[in-house]
Amino acid sequence: MTLKEQVNQWIDENRQGHIDFLQKLVQLASTQGHEKEVQENVARFLNKLGLEVDVWDLDGERLQKHPYFFSNRETFENSPNVIGVLKGTGGGKSIILNGHVDVVPEGDHDQWDDDPYSGKIEDGIMYGRGVTDMKGGNASLLIALDALKSLNIRLKGDVIFQSVVEEESGGAGTLDAILKGYKADAALIPEPTNMKIFPKQQGSKWFRLFVTGRTAHGGTRYHGVSAIDKTFIVTEHVKELEKLRNDRITDPLYEKVPIPVPINIGSIKGGDWPSSVPDIVQLEGRIGIAPNEKMEDVQAEMEKWLEKLAEKDDWFKDHPVEVEWFGARWVPGEIETDHPLMNSLISNFKDVLNEDPIIEAAPWGTDGGLLAQVGDTPGIVFGPGITSLAHFPNESIEIEKIFEAAKVITATIIDWCEIS
Numbered sequence: 001m002t003l004k005e006q007v008n009q010w011i012d013e014n015r016q017g018h019i020d021f022l023q024k025l026v027q028l029a030s031t032q033g034h035e036k037e038v039q040e041n042v043a044r045f046l047n048k049l050g051l052e053v054d055v056w057d058l059d060g061e062r063l064q065k066h067p068y069f070f071s072n073r074e075t076f077e078n079s080p081n082v083i084g085v086l087k088g089t090g091g092g093k094s095i096i097l098n099g100h101v102d103v104v105p106e107g108d109h110d111q112w113d114d115d116p117y118s119g120k121i122e123d124g125i126m127y128g129r130g131v132t133d134m135k136g137g138n139a140s141l142l143i144a145l146d147a148l149k150s151l152n153i154r155l156k157g158d159v160i161f162q163s164v165v166e167e168e169s170g171g172a173g174t175l176d177a178i179l180k181g182y183k184a185d186a187a188l189i190p191e192p193t194n195m196k197i198f199p200k201q202q203g204s205k206w207f208r209l210f211v212t213g214r215t216a217h218g219g220t221r222y223h224g225v226s227a228i229d230k231t232f233i234v235t236e237h238v239k240e241l242e243k244l245r246n247d248r249i250t251d252p253l254y255e256k257v258p259i260p261v262p263i264n265i266g267s268i269k270g271g272d273w274p275s276s277v278p279d280i281v282q283l284e285g286r287i288g289i290a291p292n293e294k295m296e297d298v299q300a301e302m303e304k305w306l307e308k309l310a311e312k313d314d315w316f317k318d319h320p321v322e323v324e325w326f327g328a329r330w331v332p333g334e335i336e337t338d339h340p341l342m343n344s345l346i347s348n349f350k351d352v353l354n355e356d357p358i359i360e361a362a363p364w365g366t367d368g369g370l371l372a373q374v375g376d377t378p379g380i381v382f383g384p385g386i387t388s389l390a391h392f393p394n395e396s397i398e399i400e401k402i403f404e405a406a407k408v409i410t411a412t413i414i415d416w417c418e419i420s
C-alpha cells in the first residue's frame with residue numbers, strides 16, 4: 001500500500017470524530033465579534049496534535065497603518081486568530097492552509113427549516129450557518145493535519161494552518177497574520193468552490209457617488225434640476241464602463257462567468273420631500289477587480305470615466321459626480337496555471353476522484369488576494385461546499401465532499417512539502 005493509500009484509508013476509518021467536531025463548530029454562532037469560543041475549540045484541536053499554536057487578538061494599531069486594512073470595528077476583543085505550525089525538518093517548501101471561522105448573520109429564522117446553528121445531519125448532509133462558508137473547508141484542513149500527525153508523516157517543509165477572523169468584512173484576520181510574519185511558498189484556501197479549482201480570484205472595492213441637482217418647488221419643478229433624473233444618466237454611464245472592462249477580459253478561465261468583474265449599485269438614497277426637486281442623490285456600490293489588476297489602477301479608471309459624463313450632459317461640466325472610496329475591499333490574486341502546486345493539486349484530484357477537475361476563475365474574492373499581494377504567498381482556492389448555498393437560509397454541505405477534499409489536500413501537502 002502506498003503512503004497516499006494509507007492516508008486515504010486512515011481518513012475513511014476516522015470519519016465520525018471529525019464529523020462530530022465540525023458539528024460542534026457549526027453549533028457555535030461565530031458571527032463578527034463572537035468567534036472566541038470556536039477559536040478556543042480549534043486551538044485545543046491543534047494543541048492535541050502537538051503543533052506550535054499561536055493565539056492572539058488582532059493588533060488594531062498595526063492594522064491601521066496598512067492601506068488594505070478595513071474593519072467596521074473599534075476593538076477585536078473576543079475575535080482571536082489561531083495559527084498552528086507543523087514544523088518541517090528543513091529543506092522543503094512551506095505551505096499556508098488558510099480558512100476563516102467568522103460567519104455572516106443567519107437572517108430571518110422563519111426562512112430556515114431548523115435552528116440556523118443546529119448542525120443537523122440528514123441523508124449525508126450537514127446544515128447550519130457557516131457549514132459551507134467555510135467551516136466545512138476548515139474541517140478538510142484539520143483532517144489533513146490529523147492524518148499527517150497520526151501516521152507520523154514527517155515533512156521537510158512547514159505546514160502553517162491559519163484559522164482567521166474578519167474574512168467576511170474585508171480580511172483583517174489574514175492581513176494581521178501576514179503582518180505578524182506568517183508567510184509561505186504557497187497557500188491553499190478551501191472556500192466553497194464545489195470542488196472546482198480556482199487559480200485566480202477577482203477582488204472588489206466599495207464606492208460612493210454623489211450626484212447633485214438644484215432644488216425647487218415640485219409645483220414648478222422646471223426651475224430646478226432633479227438629481228434623480230441625472231442619476232439615471234450616471235447609472236447608464238457606469239454600465240458602459242462595466243461592459244468596457246469586461247470586454248477586455250479574454251482569459252479562458254472566465255469563459256463560463258457571464259460578467260467576470262461586475263459593477264454593482266447596491267444602494268440609492270435621494271430626495272427629502274415629495275414636493276421638492278431633489279438636489280442630491282447618493283449611490284453606493286461595488287466594483288470588481290480582475291486578478292491581474294491593481295486596486296489603485298481600477299479606482300483611477302473609474303474616476304476618469306465619470307469625468308466623461310460632461311461629454312453626455314452639460315450639467316456635469318460644472319457639477320461633476322463626486323467619488324468616495326470607502327468601506328470593504330478585497331484584494332485580487334492569482335497563481336500561474338502551470339504552477340507546481342496547481343499541477344500537484346490536479347494530479348491528486350484525479351487520483352482521489354477518478355475524474356478531471358474543473359478549473360475556473362473565482363467569481364468572488366477571498367483572503368487569497370491578501371496572501372498573494374501582501375504576503376508574497378500565491379494561493380489556490382479549492383474546497384468542498386457550494387457557493388450558491390453560502391449566506392443562504394438552510395446553508396448546508398455534503399459531508400462526503402469534506403473527506404474527498406481532505407484526501408486531495410493531504411496528498412498535495414505531501415507532494416509540496418516533501419517527505420523527510
